[in-house]
Amino acid sequence: MPPMGTPGAGPIDQTYTSFPAVKTEELLSVLQEMGLAVSAEDVAKPQSAMVQRVYMAFLDTLAGTLPDMLDARRDEACARMEHSEIFEDGIAWLLFYREVRAMMDAATVHDFHLQDLTRPHPKRFKRHMSALVNFFRFRSDRLAEFDELVLDTEELENRRLDLEEGSEQVRSALDALAAQRRDEEPQVHALRERNLALSDQLLRLKKEQGKLLGEVDALKGEKAQLAQHQSDVQHELHTVHTELHKLQARLAARPDDVRRQIADLHTQAAQERAGVRDAEAKAAALADKLQVLAQLDTDVAHAHAALEQIAGALERIARETRILDEAQHALAAHEEERAALEARHAELARETEHATHALAARRDELEAQRSASQARLDALTARLGEVSRTRKERHALAELRTNEAQAVEQEIESVLQAHEAHYAKMQRDKDALCRTAAAYMDALTRALAHA
Template identity: 25%
Template sequence: MQQHHYSFPMLKPSEIVTCMSDLHIHVSLEDLERPTPSRMAAVFDAFTSTFMGVSRDSCAVPSFHVVDMLEHPDLHQDDVALMAFYRQLFKLVTEVGIHDFSIRDLIKPEPGHVRKILSAIINFAKFREERVSVFEQCNKNSAEHVQKKAFLEEKNQEIAETVNTIRSYEPSSTLQRAEEEPAYQRVRERNLAQTAELRELKRIQTALTSDIENLKKTKTDAVEKMNNTNFLLSNTKQDCVRLRSRIVPNPAKLQQALVDMTNSISSEKTNLTVRERQYRDLLTRMEAIAVVQQDITTCTKLMEECEFEMKKSSTAEKSLVHERENIERKNQELREVNIKEQQLKRQLANISDKITRLTKQQTAKKEANDLKMSELAAAYEAGVTERDLNQAKIDSNQAVLAELEEKIVVTKKNVESEIARFLDCYSKLKTRGDRYCAELARMMSS
């Protein structure tokens, strides 16, 4: 089988996580660094469901002819489901440009190869998103042409039946043939028009198929060219950055700058000597200032302590006034609490009476609920029995459904063979009709 090799960029792990998030598939950096079979199976399942419409659960139901070939099908059910899912996944990764995919990528995935596979599938997803509108339009046009073809085939069948009716009818005289000649001509013209229309539709379908193939080829060339261009552009940018650091715009200016820097260094040395002398003078002054500053700091601390004691005294006076107000307020609250206590005692007595009445009502309700629970338990047992019967019916219906599916496949093949046979008969009948018309025309002319 011919293999198509596509070039795609190898994405960084952070880029893969971002792109997978855009596809609504959760993948973390830990999954890429240490991939596990279960996690990668879930990711690949999301890919096949999105791009192929096939999930791993649908592959878990094996074909009946495969099950019949196994000696112990129950022991191999998981293996058969895994191989069915692998077969679907292999189609996807092969189409996106990965030709070294194997069952090992599902059983024991490796970080480097997983990153390569995900990069290829993400590249395909981006291209698919760009071209999905063109595909949908072509698919819509194809569906319309198929529907029109079916309508024309139905009309063609009606015409064929009319021709058969005409052939089965033998005119008894030349006068009857002359009377039926206009109707025959109209039917013949209608048949020719329908045939021309069918040929035109066939030509349009062929042209559309050719356009689709050309678009696919153009897409492949464009993607490969784009990837190569991006690779060359990246290398060129790196070369430009590396060479730009080595370029000397103007050697004369560079020499002049070196001379100026030499003169500047000499001047800076002179200034440094002067600055050192000034530094020693300033250091002597700073020592004297430090002594004065220490005395000022001591005085400042004493002033701050005095201010703190004054503030503390003022705060104590305010706190004393506030506490007196709190004592008066607490006494008022105490009087209110005593009043509320008397009210609550009366309410407690009323509540005790209510509790007694509610206890009696609860006992009666509990007895009624126990009776109802026993009735519900009996109904539940009956429901369980009915569910088991229904489950048996469901299993029986599933077996019948499987048998019907096999019959549908056989019937479909028979219908296709019947259609081919009918088309062959139609071709032969059409040839005989043309001969009959020619003979009829020759006899009428004679």
């Protein structure tokens, strides 16, 4: 913090401004928000110490410059000088004035001088406070907008990163599905060909099954006929046996007729046996056909199971195809959103680049001002060194004069003491002479009275 009470020149003429003037109440409200206890009388009659505290608070709020930072810069500048204690106050003042001057330039006040800190003028102080309050409001409004833009940018950046990560995951999943699909394509083609072959075989088997079922129905009908014929033959055999017993009973009476009947019966029985053998052969062939039909039913069941497996595989492939299509649609949507975000990011990048260029221009301008201020500081430092040397010479001369004055004072004091002693002696002599004269006058008066 710079020292208080450095002398300066008289007040400078006030210039016109492009910003609105603020009322004293509004200024006091802003200063109270900044933690400064300033009254209306302080604003009406500004003092150097109060003004410096106010400007230091605005430096802290608007520029982020703290007293410790100024002290550190002062110590750094004085560290390279001999007898730095002589220059500390002057350098501190120059650093503080340079920071305040830069802040006032940013607030569109270009006629700020050192005496506005050391010997403030009420009207100029009020005008400078109006500029800083308007600049503070503008900065607060823009700071909120800037913070909002920063948050939106961070949110968009995080969303872009999430979308890129999700896009990478979807792309990886799609690549995995595509690779799995490519790997399964030979199996799918084989299953399709097998499905077609099994379908053709199933159609052939169905046709053959239809034929065999027709033959089975025909054989069943023939079997029923043969069974009926067999029962009829058995009934006839039973009848023949019955007749044979009867004929055997009558054999003794007519043997030739019986023999003839027996021969006829044997012939008929042989024919019946031949018919039975044919029926049994047909029944055996029918049993073989039934066994073939049973095997065919088993093959058809296996074919149905294989068809169900193929249908499940086809359904799974169709489901995975739908999932792949949905993933491709989602990827397309992500790509569109990513393109929009990239456009927004490019726009923000352009705005950031513009702001960077503006900041660089402002930095160059401030650097030029800093160089000019540094040159002025160097000149002032040289002037301060010259003044310091002159002050040392004057201090030495003053010390010499002081020693001479002290010697003269001591001599004067001794003369005064001698004078006082002589005066006291003369006073005592005067008193004694007065007493002697009084006694003489009394004696003379008495003598004249007696005469």
